[in-house]
Amino acid sequence: MFSEYDVIVVGAGHAGCEAAHAAATMGGKVLLCTMNMNTIAQMSCNPAMGGVAKGQIVREIDALGGMSGIISDKSMIQFRMLNRSKGPAMWSPRTQNDRMRFAEEWRLDS
Amino acid sequence: MVRELIVKDGHVLGVKTGMGLEIKAKSVVLTNGTFLNGIIHIGEKQFGGGRTGESAAKGITEQLISLGFEAGRMKTGTPPRVDGRSLDYSRMEIQYGDEQPEKFSYSDETKPLEKQHSCWITYTNKEVHETLETGFDRSPMFNGRIQGLGPRYCPSIEDKINRFSERERHQIFVEPEGWNTVEIYVNGFSTSLPEDVQYKAMRKIAGFEHAKMFRPGYAIEYDFFPPTQLKLTLETQLIENLYFAGQINGTTGYEEAASQGLIAGINAIRKVREEEAFILKRSEAYIGVLIDDLITKGTEEPYRMFTSRAEFRLLLRQDNADLRLTEKGYAIGLASHERYEAMNNKKKQTKRLIHDLTQKKVTPDEVNDKLTGIGTAEIREKITVDKLLKRPQLGLDAIATLTTDLADYLSKFSKEVREQAEIQVKYDSYIEKEQQMVEKINQMENFKIPMQFDYLAVPALSAEGKQKLHKIRPETLGQASRISGVSPADVSILTVYLGR
Numbered sequence: 001m002f003s004e005y006d007v008i009v010v011g012a013g014h015a016g017c018e019a020a021h022a023a024a025t026m027g028g029k030v031l032l033c034t035m036n037m038n039t040i041a042q043m044s045c046n047p048a049m050g051g052v053a054k055g056q057i058v059r060e061i062d063a064l065g066g067m068s069g070i071i072s073d074k075s076m077i078q079f080r081m082l083n084r085s086k087g088p089a090m091w092s093p094r095t096q097n098d099r100m101r102f103a104e105e106w107r108l109d110s
Numbered sequence: 111m112v113r114e115l116i117v118k119d120g121h122v123l124g125v126k127t128g129m130g131l132e133i134k135a136k137s138v139v140l141t142n143g144t145f146l147n148g149i150i151h152i153g154e155k156q157f158g159g160g161r162t163g164e165s166a167a168k169g170i171t172e173q174l175i176s177l178g179f180e181a182g183r184m185k186t187g188t189p190p191r192v193d194g195r196s197l198d199y200s201r202m203e204i205q206y207g208d209e210q211p212e213k214f215s216y217s218d219e220t221k222p223l224e225k226q227h228s229c230w231i232t233y234t235n236k237e238v239h240e241t242l243e244t245g246f247d248r249s250p251m252f253n254g255r256i257q258g259l260g261p262r263y264c265p266s267i268e269d270k271i272n273r274f275s276e277r278e279r280h281q282i283f284v285e286p287e288g289w290n291t292v293e294i295y296v297n298g299f300s301t302s303l304p305e306d307v308q309y310k311a312m313r314k315i316a317g318f319e320h321a322k323m324f325r326p327g328y329a330i331e332y333d334f335f336p337p338t339q340l341k342l343t344l345e346t347q348l349i350e351n352l353y354f355a356g357q358i359n360g361t362t363g364y365e366e367a368a369s370q371g372l373i374a375g376i377n378a379i380r381k382v383r384e385e386e387a388f389i390l391k392r393s394e395a396y397i398g399v400l401i402d403d404l405i406t407k408g409t410e411e412p413y414r415m416f417t418s419r420a421e422f423r424l425l426l427r428q429d430n431a432d433l434r435l436t437e438k439g440y441a442i443g444l445a446s447h448e449r450y451e452a453m454n455n456k457k458k459q460t461k462r463l464i465h466d467l468t469q470k471k472v473t474p475d476e477v478n479d480k481l482t483g484i485g486t487a488e489i490r491e492k493i494t495v496d497k498l499l500k501r502p503q504l505g506l507d508a509i510a511t512l513t514t515d516l517a518d519y520l521s522k523f524s525k526e527v528r529e530q531a532e533i534q535v536k537y538d539s540y541i542e543k544e545q546q547m548v549e550k551i552n553q554m555e556n557f558k559i560p561m562q563f564d565y566l567a568v569p570a571l572s573a574e575g576k577q578k579l580h581k582i583r584p585e586t587l588g589q590a591s592r593i594s595g596v597s598p599a600d601v602s603i604l605t606v607y608l609g610r
């Protein structure tokens with residue numbers, strides 16, 4: 001018989017990793033279930049984080065205490081502030097990332 | 111792999127694995143991504159899978175439908191990956207990183223890059239398009255085999271050619287996948303055409319004449335659950351303590367997924383402890399806009415974030431996310447004490463700097479030569495520095511060159527504080543206007559509607575309004591007013607009804 005968890009997170013993509021990290025940091029007993037240990041926080045599509053409006057979201061996640069910003073920083077290979085020539089509401093950070101390292105940092109940090 | 115949820119009397123109690131193991135929990139967060147009944151398409155080939163090389167997840171959708179959930183189907187796609195050693199970069203434009211790179215995290219835990227990798231830009235051409243067209247009859251998108259709706263803003267190359275037939279070329283970003291890999295991501299060339307067609311067409315792109323393809327592009331179809339079935343905490347309305355986050359809610363993108371995961375994780379643990387729901391308003395964060403849009407309006411096609419979706423863009427900037435949110439993150443035990451202190455310090459310093467700028471004065475004698483040199487008008491009399499800073503040609507860096515006193519003074523502040531003060535001074539009238547608007551709408555946003563409120567019992571509501579309100583169950587009057595089909599008259603009626 002297993003003891004009871006506070007939170008079970010099914011899936012270790014970007015959503016699942018943030019969910020599990022948040023609940024655990026806040027002191028919960030958390031189980032993260034996934035299909036394949038090698039594809040935790042896999043960037044299934046392009047190896048980049050942020051961009052217009054999305055970069056603002058990564059900054060917000062970081063400000064709240066989430067991990068996506070730190071993980072992106074640790075695995076970035078290029079940084080650009082998009083829309084720098086426009087007003088500050090449009091400035092949007094974007095990183096090009098090392099796909100392997102991004103997933104690795106998630107495994108190490110959490 | 112999780113096959114099934116354990117549900118009793120409208121509560122989730124844990125999960126059951128593929129091997130039949132039962133694991134108990136007080137709450138469950140589902141973040142299955144593209145895996146639920148995922149089907150991968152490459153030309154006429156199709157096979158079950160959640161991502162290339164990984165199997166799909168079966169059973170969960172069927173169970174949720176039997177519990178009363180509504181499910182839908184979406185699709186997305188990815189481009190081929192190629193061997194960087196086989197490309198001719200001399201035929202492409204190089205794209206460098208920023209000269210002074212910054213970073214995402216507000217914490218000191220990470221540092222900006224010292225050395226950066228470049229990317230490249232190239233273009234498709236008529237020949238590429240013609241070659242791709244030879245495969246259209248075998249395309250799963252055009253012959254009806256894919257039913258799900260794809261992301262409009264990140265379309266496949268065949269979609270782009272089809273929809274914008276007048277365009278002679280499309281941009282392709284050539285992006286390395288890391289420091290120590292030769293793999294290249296061909297951004298802008300997402301496709302599910304047959305492999306041989308992908309290969310032939312790709313080799314007609316400038317710089318790709320001898321390209322070696324590691325893996326072909328593909329499209330993937332998957333199940334999602336229309337997010338109007340959720341509360342603002344991302345808990346489902348039907349099953350207590352069950353949360354959905356990420357692509358399962360019909361969104362696309364890592365950032366959209368990660369932020370939902372964060373909010374679901376926070377709320378799952380808070381509910382277990384009987385603490386109040388953690389909800390961000392549309393005026394507080396893009397994350398608030400994202401979740402409010404999903405829950406209130408739902409989405410028919412993969413949802414991604416744009417600045418145009420936010421009505422208070424000038425408040426929701428990338429430079430002030432810490433000032434907006436770190437206190438909230440700290441209050442719930444997520445952001446660390448150091449973070450909170452650093453944010454407070456930035457806030458205090460910024461306030462001090464702005465105050466001082468409104469006090470410090472410069473005279474025509476001191477600065478007019480320099481002002482002319484910068485290309486901005488001379489001053490006629492003594493003025494305060496904040497007035498100068500409002501000029502479009504002048505930032506704090508330029509102001510620091512005006513006098514040695516100013517240079518000395520400004521050098522005491524960090525780059526972040528200077529940037530923050532500059533933005534707040536330059537845009538103060540616009541920022542204030544948005545803030546006034548926020549205060550006005552907050553009266554509606556803070557007007558809570560009880561979850562169990564019976565809309566069907568309010569005869570004065572319009573038929574459509576009644577139906578939509580009953581289905582979406584808005585949590586505030588503000589949210590009710592954003593539901594399509596709910597008229598301003600319906601909102602007034604609700605105000606009266608709830609006010610009683």
Ligand SMILES: Cc1cc2nc3c(=O)[nH]c(=O)nc-3n(C[C@H](O)[C@H](O)[C@H](O)COP(=O)(O)OP(=O)(O)OC[C@H]3O[C@@H](n4cnc5c(N)ncnc54)[C@H](O)[C@@H]3O)c2cc1C
Nearest residue numbers: 011012013014015034035045112143167187356357363367
């Ligand atoms: C082929 C492809 C192309 C894409 N193209 C784009 C694009 O062009 N632009 C864009 O913005 N976004 C794109 N995306 C979307 C982006 O990758 C996702 O939106 C984002 O990664 C979703 O994150 P998530 O956490 O919701 O799910 P995912 O990252 O998909 O993670 C899901 C996780 O759940 C696990 N899992 C699933 N079911 C179970 C189960 N039953 N039991 C245990 N574990 C389970 C999986 O193993 C996986 O770890 C694409 C995705 C794919 C797959």
